[in-house]
Amino acid sequence: MKFTDHLWAEALPVYTKIQAHPFNQELMAGTLPVEKFKFYIRQDSLYLAEFSKALAVTGTHAGTSQELLDFLQFAQNAILVERALHESYFKEYHIDHQAGMAPGCFAYTHYLLATSTFESYEVAVAALLPCFWIYKKVGDYIYQRQTKPNPYQNWINTYAGESFANSVQKALNTCDRLADQASEITRKQMTEAYVTASRLEYVFWDSAYKLEKWPV
Numbered sequence: 338m339k340f341t342d343h344l345w346a347e348a349l350p351v352y353t354k355i356q357a358h359p360f361n362q363e364l365m366a367g368t369l370p371v372e373k374f375k376f377y378i379r380q381d382s383l384y385l386a387e388f389s390k391a392l393a394v395t396g397t398h399a400g401t402s403q404e405l406l407d408f409l410q411f412a413q414n415a416i417l418v419e420r421a422l423h424e425s426y427f428k429e430y431h432i433d434h435q436a437g438m439a440p441g442c443f444a445y446t447h448y449l450l451a452t453s454t455f456e457s458y459e460v461a462v463a464a465l466l467p468c469f470w471i472y473k474k475v476g477d478y479i480y481q482r483q484t485k486p487n488p489y490q491n492w493i494n495t496y497a498g499e500s501f502a503n504s505v506q507k508a509l510n511t512c513d514r515l516a517d518q519a520s521e522i523t524r525k526q527m528t529e530a531y532v533t534a535s536r537l538e539y540v541f542w543d544s545a546y547k548l549e550k551w552p553v
């Protein structure tokens with residue numbers, strides 16, 4: 338059994354809830370209120386700006402130049418995705434550039450920044466994996482079942498392409514290779530980081546659906 342199969346089984350209850358979350362169900366049906374989509378896009382733009390740094394830092398801890406290159410390309414891609422959001426959705430939906438990070442976005446981005454900076458390369462790779470893998474799974478799920486026409490079609494297409502699938506496969510292969518060479522303690526830490534980041538993916542969607550605000 339591959340290590341990533343074990344990870345998938347460990348976080349399956351979290352994934353199941355992400356797939357069933359009203360944000361994703363309504364996005365798929367095209368019925369998601371536009372306010373919630375706008376909130377999500379603004380938060381995702383803030384997320385991507387920090388996520389790209391976490392990817393780049395993780396790359397500096399890689400053991401091979403190929404993996405450094407992979408992570409730098411992921412980081413570059415995250416910045417390009419963020420720019421594309423600005424070019425399209427920010428203009429189309431008149432999204433507020435001033436709104437700061439909601440608690441869910443803050444928790445997720447800072448977890449990834451801290452993990453990539455202070456934990457081992459192995460643990461950082463496991464923490465970054467849900468971002469790729471869960472988006473691929475949710476993206477495929479929505480793409481196959483979407484109601485057409487759908488006002489969120491462009492967003493739905495973003496994670497359905499072949500080049501994104503290749504990136505996800507690279508991240509999975511790296512995680513498996515590292516786990517094969519890691520101690521049992523490190524593998525446990527990797528599993529914990531993977532589950533935590535998966536829970537934070539859930540929190541991120543839930544935050545958008547609830548238009549989450551700081552309570553104070």
Ligand SMILES: Cc1ncc(C[n+]2csc(CCO)c2C)c(N)n1
Pocket residue numbers: 381384385410411412414415418467468469472504538541
């Ligand atoms: C909260 C949140 N989590 C994951 C993604 C997905 N994602 C964004 S950039 C990228 C690949 C970078 O090379 C991936 C997989 C997202 N957009 N927002």
